[in-house]
Amino acid sequence: MNIINATLRKTPGLHTITCEGERISAITLQAGSVQAQPGDIDAQGQLVIAPLVEPHIHLDATLTAGQPEWNLSGTLFEGIERWAQRKETITHEDTKQRAHTTIRMLAEHGIQHVRTHVDVTDPTLGALKAMLEVREEARHLIDLQIVAFPQEGIESYEGGRELMTRAVEMGADVVGGIPHFENTRDQGVSSIKFLMDLAERTGCLVDVHCDETDDPHSRFLEVLAEEARVRGMGSRVTASHTTAMGSYDNAYCSKLFRLLKASGINFVSCPTESIHLQGRFDTFPKRRGVTRVAELDRAGMNVCLGQDSIKDPWYPLGNGNILRVLDAGLHICHMMGFEDLKRCLDLVTDNSARTLNLGEGYGIAVGRPANLVILDAENDYEVLRRQAKARVSIRAGKVLMTRVPERVELIGG
Numbered sequence: 001m002n003i004i005n006a007t008l009r010k011t012p013g014l015h016t017i018t019c020e021g022e023r024i025s026a027i028t029l030q031a032g033s034v035q036a037q038p039g040d041i042d043a044q045g046q047l048v049i050a051p052l053v054e055p056h057i058h059l060d061a062t063l064t065a066g067q068p069e070w071n072l073s074g075t076l077f078e079g080i081e082r083w084a085q086r087k088e089t090i091t092h093e094d095t096k097q098r099a100h101t102t103i104r105m106l107a108e109h110g111i112q113h114v115r116t117h118v119d120v121t122d123p124t125l126g127a128l129k130a131m132l133e134v135r136e137e138a139r140h141l142i143d144l145q146i147v148a149f150p151q152e153g154i155e156s157y158e159g160g161r162e163l164m165t166r167a168v169e170m171g172a173d174v175v176g177g178i179p180h181f182e183n184t185r186d187q188g189v190s191s192i193k194f195l196m197d198l199a200e201r202t203g204c205l206v207d208v209h210c211d212e213t214d215d216p217h218s219r220f221l222e223v224l225a226e227e228a229r230v231r232g233m234g235s236r237v238t239a240s241h242t243t244a245m246g247s248y249d250n251a252y253c254s255k256l257f258r259l260l261k262a263s264g265i266n267f268v269s270c271p272t273e274s275i276h277l278q279g280r281f282d283t284f285p286k287r288r289g290v291t292r293v294a295e296l297d298r299a300g301m302n303v304c305l306g307q308d309s310i311k312d313p314w315y316p317l318g319n320g321n322i323l324r325v326l327d328a329g330l331h332i333c334h335m336m337g338f339e340d341l342k343r344c345l346d347l348v349t350d351n352s353a354r355t356l357n358l359g360e361g362y363g364i365a366v367g368r369p370a371n372l373v374i375l376d377a378e379n380d381y382e383v384l385r386r387q388a389k390a391r392v393s394i395r396a397g398k399v400l401m402t403r404v405p406e407r408v409e410l411i412g413g
């Protein structure tokens, strides 16, 4: 199969991408626009990218907002309480059905790689069992990484350490954590040592909900980064949210950045979620409650954006479209200078792929999987500005999804 008249990111000219079986077998620069032969897919000069990536979502909690009660304060902690209520009523089929519905929303938006946090603070590990099945059943649509996520704590939840260990034995890919939620600072620190030991011993990746609060004294990121640095695990470790960094003073942050850089860890920000959940204890001036995305990026660190929620106890909106989060994130993080705009898809493609350690399983290059998405615009800037949708999604060399762009006519000139 050939994809003709493809514009590639950061590369001038039109290209033909040839796929054989499940792999990309050739990428050739065209002299100009070419005519489609039978079987070709014509990108018509639009952007062809490696699939969009969702590096941070909670597929076990998705589509439960208002069940049984809405989060009225809009805080993270009320979200955790409301979820604990809903968690009592989850069933295997309920979890699977909601996760599959959400995965279809993601796939319809050109996402093919997903990392989901799954709550393992449940003595039955019911959500995890369901999600392990979903990981296999949804393989034709997405590659799914499962994080063993201790929503109610590792140290402050009864049996938390055993549940984490069992979750990894059962097949979780990534070890999670929530140090800012543990009862004491000491427990927060010991939870990080525990989870890093578990990951090092088992070869799992690490992705910790870290300092998801406006409290400037929440400083578990330095603990996570130092553990990663000392063990040489930085590229395999991710700090999610780190919203407290939006409240750290610059003196502390300048010291912290040295360590973060030396550690080589990755960062995920969920800007729509954080602008909604944080700032809730402020009157005015009111903090944004989002981590320092632009500053991390400019310091040469790897940072990407995620949706976090779709209609759950923490966040009532969302529809699977990560470009909406990119749009909001660039506004919130003061990243609308042209230099940022013209490469903004990095934040939802290459940077996220690096966070997920996808390696040679991702990217447009000969020999890599033929997973490709044609967007309905010609460059990063226009994709963002027009909120261009995925027009075609190709997975393992086969068309997975097509979309007919909307046609609008203005009557009467």
Ligand code: 17E
Residues within 6 Å of the ligand: 058, 076, 151, 178, 209, 212, 273, 308, 309, 314
């Ligand atoms: N759980 C949590 O601790 N934080 C979040 N943002 C979500 C779930 C969505």
Ligand code: FE2
Residues within 6 Å of the ligand: 056, 057, 058, 117, 209, 240, 308
């Ligand atoms: Fe999260």
